[in-house]
Amino acid sequence: MKTGTVIKHAGIQYTALLNENGKRISCTLRGKLRLNEDKTTNPVAVGDIVDIDFDENNNSGIIVNVHPRKNYIIRKPSNLSKQSHIVAANIDTAFLVVTVTMPETKLEFVDRFLLTTEAYHIHTIIIVNKTDLYKTDILKQSLAEFKDIYGKAGYEILEISATEEININILKEKLKDKVSVFLGNSGTGKSTLINSIDGSYKAKTGKMSEAHKSGMHTTTFYEMFNLNFGGYIIDTPGIKGFGLTDEFEKTELYHFFPEIFKFSKKCKYNPCLHTHEPQCEVKLAVERGDIANSRYNNYLKIMNSDNAKYRY
Secondary structure (H helix, E strand, C coil): CEEEEEEEEECCEEEEEECCCCCEEEEEECHHHHHHHHCECCCCCCCCEEEEEEECCCCEEEEEEECCCCCEEEEECCCCCCCEEEEEECCCEEEEEECCCCCCCCHHHHHHHHHHHHHCCCEEEEEECCHHHCCCHHHHHHHHHHHHHHHHCCCEEEECECCCCECHHHHHHHHCCCEEEEEECCCCCHHHHHHHHCCCCCCCCCCEECCCCEECCCCCCEEEEECCCCCEEEECCCCCCCECCCCEECCCHHHHCHHHHHHHCCCCCCCCCCCCCCCCHHHHHHHHCCCCHHHHHHHHHHHCCCCEECCC
């Protein structure tokens, strides 16, 4: 029996890196693990530490056990899907790659992602990519508004241009000796960004869809690779939406919006849902502009969705 780290997932095939010697081996799943696929599309994810029944003659193995995860990112492909998908596991930092245009990243997507990383205790940094394109007054204003929304929420925001390598060195410092995952909509430039960080990876890049000004999928699998200056990046396929999976308790949902949680401590009532209660400090903060309207409205939207439940 060997122990290793899953570094690639493509369909039913996995690649693991053995802990004892760094050898890469091709793996499949034991049947008992595959039974869990009624809950998730992948019971094993990139970043997982696994036990492997290793066949040295064929340099292959069967994954028989997954070690407990310190954290993970999980999503539903769509609101109609009954299954969820584990994006990556055992992460130090999640980098959400967004763009103001070509394509425009929707704020609801951002908020759903951030809610999930907050719930699973994953440090998150927002990368605003393609800043070399934001030359008009309208786009500059859009960037300023985005930074104001998420700056107030307490998130670190990096302005990056992968094509012109603006602030790439700052990003490298944050990646060094960490396990990081990059996630974003198709077309936000994740693959180009990764190539500018470490050209040895050669992530596949694609052109924009001119008809819809949106990205076309280039990365089709999940893969972890080591950086030449120390650390690991998990590259993921671009996604259109970020469906929430867990049923969050209505009385605790605000915990995962840092700025709402901050002001909630001064609410008159406890618990306070920050919807209809009198003397609610959160609603007053929204009126003052200390909490962005978009963040509060998305909080209410999730509160009223099937993802939020009362539990007794």
